[in-house]
Amino acid sequence: MSALHIKKGSTRHSAYNLRPTFSDVQERHTLAVLVENEPGVLARVIGLFSGRGYNIESLTVAEVDHTGHLSRITIVTKGTPQVIEQIKAQLGRIIPVHDVHDLTVEGPAVERELAIFKVAGEGDKRVEALRLADIFRANVVDSTLNSFIFEITGAPDKIDAFADLMRPLGLVEVARTGVAALLRGD
């Protein structure tokens, strides 16, 4: 587990650390779910969210431990504190789920997302797009005489902000990976 840089002590058995109030406030939480990389495990996680009516804002998954066949699913979800606690407990019930971490509670955590943007335009718009990309530390990974593909990493709101700026400058297409996140510190 230490190789995965995950803090000891998961939050899946949520009954003891439920926050005191049944509040109606919607909270955004980032969950890291460690699962056995076996067929159908992603379907189990997604099926839980759709079957019980929970939200998925972002979801990323990849095997992170090839010898132990463990995958890390990072889910960004929204809900009242009660719903968030219920999501974690329900995830904990899935047999191939080894651990559930609520990075928002256990945090602070670093969140990063990668996105690639295709922007087409000529003249001033093209120059402005390139200038803004520089400010946002986006890299040009492909170029034609009238288009660029920018690659950008950052927190999701930074990518949203970049998308808002590119839209009037000829944004054609966006592909985003979804959020990957780790707790800060050791």
Place this chain on the structure above:
Amino acid sequence: MTREMTGADMVIQTLKDQGVDTVFGYPGGAVLPIYDAIFQQNDIQHILVRHEQGAVHAAEGYARSTGKPGVVLVTSGPGATNAVTGLTDALLDSIPIIVLTGQVPTFMIGSDAFQEADTVGITRPCTKHNWLVKDTDELSGVLHEAFHVATSGRPGPVLVDIPKDVQFATGTYTIPKPSASHYQPPVKGDLESITELVAALEKAERPVFYTGGGVINSGPAASQLLRELVDATGIPITSTLMGLGAYPASGKHWLGMLGMHGLYEANMAMHGCDLMINIGARFDDRITGVLSSFSPNSTKAHIDIDPSSINKVIRVDIPIVGDVGHVLEDMLKIWKSRGRKTNAEALVSWTRQINEWRKVDCLKFADDKKVIKPQYALSRLEALTKKYDRYITTEVGQHQMWAAQFLNFEDPNRWMTSGGLGTMGYGFPASIGVQMAHPDALVVNVAGEASWLMNMQELGTAAQYKLPVKQFILNNERLGMVRQWQELLHGSRYSQSWSEALPDFVKLAEAFGAKGIICSDPADLDDAIMEMIEHDGPVVFDCLVTKHENCFPMIPSGKAHNEMLLGEADTEGAIQAGGAVLV
């Protein structure tokens, strides 16, 4: 121990090593190798059902009456899809069953082959876990893990899908240790929280135990510990439909079942208590009534092995995650070590208040000399069968609620009913499973005529294996509970809720070689019930009862525990628009 054998032989070997003696199933193309292996051995008895749904319910009945997992074997495609209702039923009631399905050979998966269905995909949401095994070398490991998962933690149904080529091929048979599995749900509760609960119990003025199926699932020791705790503290106890029998109905502190059709004293105690101790129940909507007025002034403690049950619908003050038996043991130990204290003075006036509520006599009914009242039929069934080694199953509807109200259970594992899913057609096959496990016991399925018809084909199974199951059908020629709701909610417009073109149940029984009895006169009822009990073979008892009888008490939709309807006089305008959308 490792040995080389075929996949089909591995299935049989695993069942033997797991101590399985009975399998309920139905053959088909994709499970022929396993059926061939069954043919060549005598250790495991296979019960041939008439429909795969019946196999799963029979396995549920077997499991619930023994505490052991039930095993089902069916073929691919329609065999698997027919098992889905039973799997969902077992999931909602936390019943350990293992369903083995055949699958088309691995090289044909995904080709829309004959009798191919995405079984693991279809059953993913209705099993605790499922597996598709593509390599014979992995089969024995998965099968043993399936038993471990089904029976550990909160029990539930699991499914193993086995392609036909995997059954034919040879591989290595191994028995993994259950401790090798990463699935090890904790059973011990947090001692600090248990102490907090004991402290609350010592001070409580109006405490109540609210127990559920978790006590039964935890095993007979848990029921023993519960009895000890209740009798030593003198705290009144009520139970959900699922938990009946964990505390004896003849016990001094028994309040009867709670919930939508629960007893007045039980629901009033829940509403008025200052300490609620939930043991292995889950605040189901049939129990709570409207959440905003649920037991408004109580401290709530909840003991459950499944962390997701805690704070799911009702926020509790003292959560304890753990197995009921383990937690009760610690609780008793701590309570005794602190000097066996209770708030005795307050308990006396609490008991006095409860006795006032008992005087309402909420189960009283107007008797009828001409027509058999369903309540009368069940009270006679209770009186005439209670001295027997008796197991009761039910179908779903009014008869089920009346059975829960009028039959008394002294021990756990004696009462098998579809609680969470409410599956009409559950009771008859379940009674077959119970009878298989307890060949000499008196097994009665309390049924309604509509529910019973849903799986009546199992009469063939009962007849083939000479299982003396008694089908006690309260025949009102109506879908009674649907009709009751239509009367209360939909202006007595009885849309599609009558049973037209019913069969002659006596002739139907005789057509299968079973005994049929019909009874319509209250004066004949006792003799007819005795005739049913004394017949050595399956009996279909057609008990013609009042056609428009409503089941009371009733907490109407959208109302609280203290707003129960006690009889016809209370029903006028009882359910408002907000309640009508609830089920």
